[in-house]
Amino acid sequence: MLKPMLGAIVMVLLMGCSSKQDAVLNVYNWSDYIDPAVVTAFEAEYQVKVNYDTFASNEELLAKLEGGAQGYDVIFPSDYMVAIMVEEGMLETLNHDQIPNLSGLDPQFANPPYDPGSKHSVAFTYGTSGIGYNAEEITEEITSWDAFWNPEYAGRILLLDDVREVFGFAFKYLGYSVNDTVPAHLEEAKQLLMKQKEYLLKYESTMNKDLLLTREALISHYWAGDMYQIMDEDSSFAFTIPVEGAVLFTDCMAIPMNAPHKDMAYKFINYILKPEVAGKIVNEVWYAMPIPGALEYVDEEISSDPNIFPPDDILARCEFLTDLGDYNQTLDRAWTELKMK
Ligand code: SPD
Numbered sequence: 001m002l003k004p005m006l007g008a009i010v011m012v013l014l015m016g017c018s019s020k021q022d023a024v025l026n027v028y029n030w031s032d033y034i035d036p037a038v039v040t041a042f043e044a045e046y047q048v049k050v051n052y053d054t055f056a057s058n059e060e061l062l063a064k065l066e067g068g069a070q071g072y073d074v075i076f077p078s079d080y081m082v083a084i085m086v087e088e089g090m091l092e093t094l095n096h097d098q099i100p101n102l103s104g105l106d107p108q109f110a111n112p113p114y115d116p117g118s119k120h121s122v123a124f125t126y127g128t129s130g131i132g133y134n135a136e137e138i139t140e141e142i143t144s145w146d147a148f149w150n151p152e153y154a155g156r157i158l159l160l161d162d163v164r165e166v167f168g169f170a171f172k173y174l175g176y177s178v179n180d181t182v183p184a185h186l187e188e189a190k191q192l193l194m195k196q197k198e199y200l201l202k203y204e205s206t207m208n209k210d211l212l213l214t215r216e217a218l219i220s221h222y223w224a225g226d227m228y229q230i231m232d233e234d235s236s237f238a239f240t241i242p243v244e245g246a247v248l249f250t251d252c253m254a255i256p257m258n259a260p261h262k263d264m265a266y267k268f269i270n271y272i273l274k275p276e277v278a279g280k281i282v283n284e285v286w287y288a289m290p291i292p293g294a295l296e297y298v299d300e301e302i303s304s305d306p307n308i309f310p311p312d313d314i315l316a317r318c319e320f321l322t323d324l325g326d327y328n329q330t331l332d333r334a335w336t337e338l339k340m341k
Contacts, residue, residue: 025264026051028061028072030251031206032229033125035284042271048264056205056217057162065090065256072256075267079250082121083114083323091120092255098266101273109290112250114322121252122269125225125287128246128310128318129165132227133219134212135238145242147171147219154199156218158211162205163335166323168247169191169221178247181327194341203339212237215296221229223249224307232286239307245317248310250290301321 026038031054037293039050050175053072055061056082065072065085069319070332077085084089096102102122103111109123131142138153148157159166168178170189180186201217211217221226254266271277279297286302288309295303302308310318324331 003123008106010157023048023264024051025049025261025268026054026071026073027054028074029076031056032209033076033224033251033285033287035280037284038272038280041277045271046264046267050277051270059163070258071260073259073261074268075254075256076124076251077121077254078252078321079112079114080321080323082252082254084249085254086115086120087323090257090331092257092259092262093119094122094255095266098263099270099273101270104273104275104291104293106292107288109250114250114320115252121254122273123255123290124251124272125285125289126250127224127287127308128241128248128314129160129169129221129223130227130239130241130246130307131219132208132212132222132237132239134215134236136213136236137218142219142238142240143243145169145244148196148221149157149199151199153218156201156216156219157196157199158204158217158222159196160221160223161205163331165221165247165306166203166338167331167335168321169242169308169320172242172244172246172319175244179240179322179324181324183330184335186330191336193338195280197338197341223287225285228286228302228305228308241307241314241318243317245319248315248318248320250320251287295334 025048027050039052043050054311055064058078061075061077062081062084099122099223105123110118112123115121133142147153167189170193171178171185172178174185174188176185204211208220208222212220212230213234224239227237231239253269255262259265273291273293274294276297278291278294282289282294282298282302286308306314
């Protein structure tokens with residue numbers, strides 16, 4: 001009599017432990033990239049604790065996972081980084097049956113070149129980088145990347161701390177592709193960026209908001225949505241996508257191969273794709289999401305802004321980054337040299 005009772009008690013205890021374990025989700029995302037109320041609502045709906053950690057570049061995300069970080073359930077790599085991670089076998093092959101809201105994704109984002117058939121990733125947001133600046137202090141209209149070589153702004157210029165974004169805009173400025181792999185062009189871009197360092201405050205991807213709002217920085221290479229978050233707080237600022245063109249990105253949701261809470265990860269991805277949830281996120285982060293049904297929940301001032309939902313003429317001068325394969329090492333060397341000098 002005692003034995004079966006003990007067995008039942010042990011079983012109940014074990015079930016308690018495993019359900020406690022299941023009630024956790026570890027998310028690794030870019031900073032300022034979700035509405036915190038959405039996370040809270042997800043926690044309440046699924047009785048789960050979401051642990052939220054942030055990174056500042058795709059290369060940081062990759063290094064963290066390659067360094068053996070085990071616990072993440074949902075990560076947010078950009079397009080070219082999805083391709084790298086798939087190549088390295090780091091991402092779960094997605095079971096689309098567990099993401100029914102995928103049906104609401106814009107078909108243009110359902111079969112991207114970096115991940116045909118969305119087998120390992122789901123498009124989350126898209127947008128461009130560009131130039132954010134204090135338009136009260138800088139009275140001329142900024143239209144070109146050449147602003148970063150203007151001695152009048154010396155010591156108050158920020159460039160993203162991001163190898164592909166920095167060489168990407170330098171290549172664009174020189175009239176090349178953001179994915180250029182000609183060594184002579186890389187040397188040309190590096191020399192140009194060396195010259196730019198005379199005017200640079202720092203390479204920075206996380207403190208840009210503070211540095212701009214406190215007026216320590218005047219102008220920043222930055223992503224559109226993040227700049228609009230600043231503009232929402234302080235109307236002195238402006239943002240432009242330069243005439244030469246810029247980097248275009250799709251940031252994605254994916255599940256690492258070794259994720260400990262895959263079922264909950266699927267639920268989270270599916271939840272983010274709900275039109276009303278996506279609409280809330282867009283209103284908070286000022287980035288476009290490729291979910292047509294979300295538009296009815298998005299504020300008109302956001303959905304009609306060409307810097308956030310870029311029309312065809314702007315898209316035509318922008319370009320997605322692609323995986324450069326072995327050439328990444330050459331680019332990394334040039335980046336290290338640039339930052340060290
Ligand atoms: N605050 C989130 C910014 C994310 C911007 N996307 C990164 C694109 C990298 N090429």
